[in-house]
Amino acid sequence: MKIQPYSPEYQDAVIALWQKCHLVRPNNNPQKDIQRKLKVNPELFLIGLLDGKVVATGMGGYEGHRGWVNYLGVDPAYRHKGYARQLMNALEAMLLERGCPKLNLQVLADNRDAMIFYERIGYKRDEVVSMGKRLIPD
Numbered sequence: 001m002k003i004q005p006y007s008p009e010y011q012d013a014v015i016a017l018w019q020k021c022h023l024v025r026p027n028n029n030p031q032k033d034i035q036r037k038l039k040v041n042p043e044l045f046l047i048g049l050l051d052g053k054v055v056a057t058g059m060g061g062y063e064g065h066r067g068w069v070n071y072l073g074v075d076p077a078y079r080h081k082g083y084a085r086q087l088m089n090a091l092e093a094m095l096l097e098r099g100c101p102k103l104n105l106q107v108l109a110d111n112r113d114a115m116i117f118y119e120r121i122g123y124k125r126d127e128v129v130s131m132g133k134r135l136i137p138d
Helices: 008-020 030-037 083-097 112-120
Strands: 002-005 045-049 053-062 066-073 103-104
Touching: 008 030, 008 053, 008 066, 045 083, 053 083, 066 083, 083 103, 083 112
Parallel strands: 066 103
Antiparallel strands: 002 045, 045 053, 053 066
């Protein structure tokens, strides 16, 4: 898999992948999420390509205190081949280069497969409650 920064020509393929991976939620407009990401750390928005086809994505961020990963997804037809791990390794390396001391991510409570994946690559459950407030409705 070739990992590279996102570029707009891949928008439709990225959104289709997110939909396949059940990453799109009713409160999030994926087109707006992409446009917002391109304004902040756009180089941390990565895609994974196989023969020119988008098969994986990962969206990293860093605000000086913590790093975050969002929209990590691998096309279900290409899972269990190490692609998610490759993307996470790339994002972790990029964040570490920026001095990021800790990486956080959120997993939906019913996504047991994702939790198992993250535990396998060294992530631990933080004893925190995730809270959010929508500032701009999509």
